[in-house]
Amino acid sequence: MSGSPYAPHTPAETAAMLDAVGVDDEEELFDIPEEVAFDGEFGIEPRTEREIRAECARLLARNDDLTEFLGRGHYGHYVPSVVDHLADRAEFITSYTQYQPEITQGFLQALFEYQSMLVELTGLSIANCSMYDAATALAESATLADRVRSTTGDVVLVPEQLREGKREVLTNYCDGADLTVETYPMDDGIVDVDALAERAGEDVVMIYAENPTVRGCIEEHLTAIGEVADETDALFTLGSDVVALSVLQEPASVGADVVVGEAGALGMPPAYGMGLGLFACAEEFLRQVPGRLVGAGEDAEGTRAYTLTLQTREQHIRKERATSNICTNQAWVALRAAIHAATLGPDGLVDLANDCVREAETIAAAIDDLSGASAPVHDRHHFREFAVRTDQPAAAIAGDLERKGFAVHVIGEHLLQVCVTELNAGEADALVEAFSEVL
Amino acid sequence: MSGSPYAPHTPAETAAMLDAVGVDDEEELFDIPEEVAFDGEFGIEPRTEREIRAECARLLARNDDLTEFLGRGHYGHYVPSVVDHLADRAEFITSYTQYQPEITQGFLQALFEYQSMLVELTGLSIANCSMYDAATALAESATLADRVRSTTGDVVLVPEQLREGKREVLTNYCDGADLTVETYPMDDGIVDVDALAERAGEDVVMIYAENPTVRGCIEEHLTAIGEVADETDALFTLGSDVVALSVLQEPASVGADVVVGEAGALGMPPAYGMGLGLFACAEEFLRQVPGRLVGAGEDAEGTRAYTLTLQTREQHIRKERATSNICTNQAWVALRAAIHAATLGPDGLVDLANDCVREAETIAAAIDDLSGASAPVHDRHHFREFAVRTDQPAAAIAGDLERKGFAVHVIGEHLLQVCVTELNAGEADALVEAFSEVL
């Protein structure tokens, strides 16, 4: 029987250690009653490192090589090589939660800097150092609303156009807190504020809106939405992502209480949906924030030092009265996002975001020019993505496009959605060409 | 004009610095007479990191995807992932020669360990911490012979079967030292000792032999060759590689004065011939060794510490009287080889080497079974590689094999050479099959 390649024991050491412990072999150390013991096999053949690399490469090579024009909450931006090289440093990637801050200042500082970047991007004064993803961050904002809002109500209002995954996660978190998720109408891709105002009221604990919306529209009524929330004492949670926040209206300036969304738009290549939940909120909710917070303090010599703080909010101290059950989070992904943001700097970030506006406009216009499709670019501003109305059934067109090597979203019977970033912008002409052939 | 992305100057900093220096712009700092100044263009468009990655990937994808059964001095073995991860640590890969040993103990120790591993593999007591490759290491051994041997002669004897590149490099080094390269005969892939003994004599300063030979034969007359060299006071230089040395006769035990060869067989993937020159020699040549040496010493507190040593041999001190002109060497490749060797351990190394013996035997036998080819396995032992005699012209067969996806060496009108390691052993059956179709 060959052992684990990652257990360093030589046979002689194992023997000496068994001897020290006073047993003949390791099996004696297992205190498992026979009735529940396992002596079968999993049937998993061990392979060499080389074999596994080849096997996984072979498997993944079976994924079709499509140019993806996909977004709707998971975005691909070019991640500079320096991000990988730095984040992969063993001291970062093989470390753990900073329970001993004296020897983990490096990661703590990196997370403190990440929090600070989000503070700048959102204008809110608190950002935690990660949630799992945008959906769980949104869900956590609802339970926060439940804790901090003293309205009699239990309704969480979300836009009718919302990514299904987000709604489902939100619903699962709301259920346990006896909250109900309801929708308010949209008007051509952005919030129908009048309808929202009508729906708002005493029974609403939170209003959620997105900018850009799931269809890529830039929301034009943020201030009005903020006012509705304010008047009805509902928490105003705004969904966005770190790239969009670089140029779009600052959430704090429109009255957002909480900002949630996808921070993995920086630092992460497309990763089959793996994300980084952004969670920022106003100062007043300090002791109700879910997740980890890094704070600056001082060490015994009076030097600035960083530490996890306000841990009494967390499950390992407060158990069932914790603000969330989150423990293992996305810290390393947050590190990646921070390095990416630092590498871009404010110029690079703004350039990137501006490209997301311009490219979307250009390609939408090009598709709109084709007969058989219209892309609604004239009425709204778009960020990265936009919907395309097709004369023929959308699913069939998407299938045809896939055969030509392009992936787009099907979001309705006659609706497609297209997302452009610098990663696929070079193939945009080819996509338009393909569209013209299949429409 | 955009600047270098790797110069950190903000415009304000540049201005402040120009001011401090007292000039209006950088051009004023250049003291280049107009007659020789350049104000043209190179015509090189800057590209983004992403563009260059795509461009190079596209270019390299134009290399045919062949399974290589190639060796003859450049060997592919599987390099464990941990080698890349550790050698790529910035403190290693972005460091420089250890002119300040107090802050470069890490690399010095790694090189000291590399030297020590070669001492074990060769049985000789000195190994330097790298030459460029096997060919330059061989050439350096000839100039060493010239310095240390007081024979009247100026002949360097090499086997008639020798990789052309090695002979050419050797010849270039010998020319400057007024040495002449001559050959001695081989007998069925290994040294014809009687012929060698006959040729040896006063005019010979060095005898070079290889184990395994360039044809992959395991040399059977090492002791006799050592005796010939000893009797005629010629330096005995033995060529080998780090994997072969793990199981083949220990060079010191057969009287080798110098061992040269390829140490990049560990640590390096196939790299279009990039290598790592192994150079080890007997204690007596201590002050005549070319290249860098790391020694153990003590620091001011009496603690063991490492440092470059015996630098008076080197060009930066001794100028034209240096033992070699080598300055920049292959230190980082040596680090990789050391990590690879450490990861394998003696068991892993011996297993790997044994596989090189067994696989070569198996596939040679299989090819020998085919009609139209004979592989000379029965008379000699082989390490990794062997020659195949073909009835049809070898070049045509190699061309046919290439069209079927396999690369082999053409080494004569009716001679091919095939090299097997664990990297291509899995494809060996397919190669034999292809052989059977094209012979």
Added chain:
Amino acid sequence: MIYDQASYTREGEDRHEPLLSEKGQKTVDVEEASPLPDALTRDELTLPNPSEPEVARHYTRLSQMNWAIDSGPYPLGSCTMKYNPKFIEDVAADPNGAVHPDRSDRSVQGTLELLAGLQEYLAAIGGMDAVTLQPPAGAAGEFTGILIAKAYHEKQGNDRSEVVIPASAHGTNFATAAMAGYDVVELPSGEDGRVDVEALDAAVGEDTAALMLTNPNTVGLFERDIAEIADIVHDAGGLLYYDGANLNALLGRGRPGDMGFDVMHYNVHKTFATPHGGGGPGAGPVGVVEELAEFLPTPHIREVNDGKIGYETYEPEHSIGKVHGFAGNWLVLIKTYAYIARLGDAGLSDAAAKAVLNANYLAEQIDLEIPHGPFHHEFGATAGDRDAADVAKGMLEYGVHPPTTKWPEMVPEAMLTEPTEAESQASLDHLASAFNRAYADDDEALAAAPTRTTARRIDQADAARNPRLSWQALGER
């Protein structure tokens, strides 16, 4: 002061690596730069603007100020910090795996096949019938599992309000149950550190939705009465949830499914050595018995045999919906696959053997008392009349990372220690010596510790009283 390179400090200035913001920020006029109407943009954006060389140095320095498993032992009990094989990073870096989650099933057959393979591996290892890979961490796995239990009871028309949890359980168990809307019934630990079967019997009833249990428990003790425990819960109509954080101790020796558990999560970043740098990401796949498979989150992956494609995603009939916006932490899952494939049956079994041997060997070497036994992969030593947190700071002085302190509460001044299989005998001896020396140090020395670390002792209470959570907040104090 062995690893103190010529350092980066300037006398008289802050001795640490400055914040990125302190190295220089830039304000961009966004209104001007953006093609959007001013009303839709922010006014400006102020962020650090280092060049790439500065970024590289900054994070290289920060990394050098951080302890990691590649630095030395990291024996945090219950956290299972074991060596993260390097090659799994390379497997995960394959660009062919970098696909969007909204791709058609047909176009990502490779990804689906790999994940389906992982589902099977995990099912075999846990003795479960079906596994979802969606939960992004152990706690999310717990939440998933409890939601499944809830959905099951609801489908049975059976409204149950309580989840029973032993006091020694991890905080996430309690928080999870609460998040799912359950009342928590806390079960005090028995005399022997294990579940008190009688107390359990008394606590369980028709309101019991589930019992959440870790086995071996958080001080490494195997719940020997697990069969009886299972019967009690099942007889009352409840389900058994297995918290997989300690599965490393059981590999090849026992399977939750065989012990009567109905739902479990796997902590792949513990048991299967995927890195979770700085605290995450992890993944918490959930396994269930056949009866519960219809409740698994959507999308689930299965093989199809209609000849068109090999694998497809689908929504289980009574799916609880989603616990992650997409399909979970892909990069972690692929590393899990690679790790399990590398070890195989024999390696997994050996991992457990050596993890348990290491814990027992280390326990032999230390002077602290260990209240209960026999333990498996971890043990709860007690610092007795010393402050466990102080002893931990003292251990920093001797070059190791200390264990988890002051938890679980059933061990007074607990030092919960889990060396894992990745430590050698020499490393364990070193750890033991640090343990013993810190334990023997006088109060004064402990109070002064650590002195040889990046930062001296940090006043965490003060940091919490005066929270400064961003560079914007510095100076506001």
Added chain:
Amino acid sequence: MIYDQASYTREGEDRHEPLLSEKGQKTVDVEEASPLPDALTRDELTLPNPSEPEVARHYTRLSQMNWAIDSGPYPLGSCTMKYNPKFIEDVAADPNGAVHPDRSDRSVQGTLELLAGLQEYLAAIGGMDAVTLQPPAGAAGEFTGILIAKAYHEKQGNDRSEVVIPASAHGTNFATAAMAGYDVVELPSGEDGRVDVEALDAAVGEDTAALMLTNPNTVGLFERDIAEIADIVHDAGGLLYYDGANLNALLGRGRPGDMGFDVMHYNVHKTFATPHGGGGPGAGPVGVVEELAEFLPTPHIREVNDGKIGYETYEPEHSIGKVHGFAGNWLVLIKTYAYIARLGDAGLSDAAAKAVLNANYLAEQIDLEIPHGPFHHEFGATAGDRDAADVAKGMLEYGVHPPTTKWPEMVPEAMLTEPTEAESQASLDHLASAFNRAYADDDEALAAAPTRTTARRIDQADAARNPRLSWQALGER
């Protein structure tokens, strides 16, 4: 003690990371293990046998004991240690580039095209007509260039025996000329630190095969009389060799080809920022004027237009043969290509501008005298009546890597400083402060320095007197 993590040491033992051999070795009985007859094998093999976790920790710790450009400034004059962009590593890691050098030209068109592209870039940058990529380092490039000069003279039927080299030149120039069988004629530096044209005129004659020159020279001074110098050498029938180590200062401002140089090498690990961790690998491509192209090493790469394939390798008509067993240091060459492509004309030109600005700015900030000027990318400050090597050790105390010391000899107690363009103003200020403080420290402090480093001052003379060059040799003393 800022970066001192809880460390790896055990009191009373060697304070450093032990040697691999000290952590445990194993002896394998090779005769028994090998399928070969005993006569053909060694008896046994004894080597360290660490597990992968131990390997990882060992080298991680060693790396943490090593200064690097990613740690901070590395202003070694003449060595041009600039930031190595990370992405060039990824470009080089492409498995499609991992081919064997004996592949048919037809099957490696991608590799050949990339290398041909690099040949063109380098030719344009140097003002040369043809470039070989084979030499594996600068010194190997020098050797190649001098062999080409020799072949040229021989073909002219012109046996020449001398190579003229200014005293300030790098040691490799002298050693190279000697290796190629030439007598070295050393030219003393002129009053102004440059070539004394009259002395040159006197030294050059019909025995002169070549003059080897760096421009700007090793203290950063541009040889203003280069046109006249070229005429003198050419008139005597000699060739001009350009040592490209200082090319970073000239990029876009001057080209060796335009100055009359006939042969040159490029130090890509200096000028083009390819990493040469620990001292190598580098690459030293050689450029020549048209007339010398027929002597280039074999194989050379060229485009073919016969339609069959795009690029081919061939042997130039009067090739000098080979200076490397295969085609040189491929991994370094591809990184060179990527670096040049990233910067392009404007970036390369800016690199030179900022390198020169940085040197001049730094010089302004330091208290040491600088004998000559105006200098470009580097300057030779003099420590005056202080020992330059001691001042350097003193600088370690202040957290920077010191400059090259005691070379070139024309500057007494030289501290040859080259900050490169990669340092920011703040970094230069830091460097200057270290410079000034060490220079101002008293002899005692300097003699005691460094105290804050991994090792204290190492007795190098003693290490050379009692050479112990392997772990086998330890304890033999």
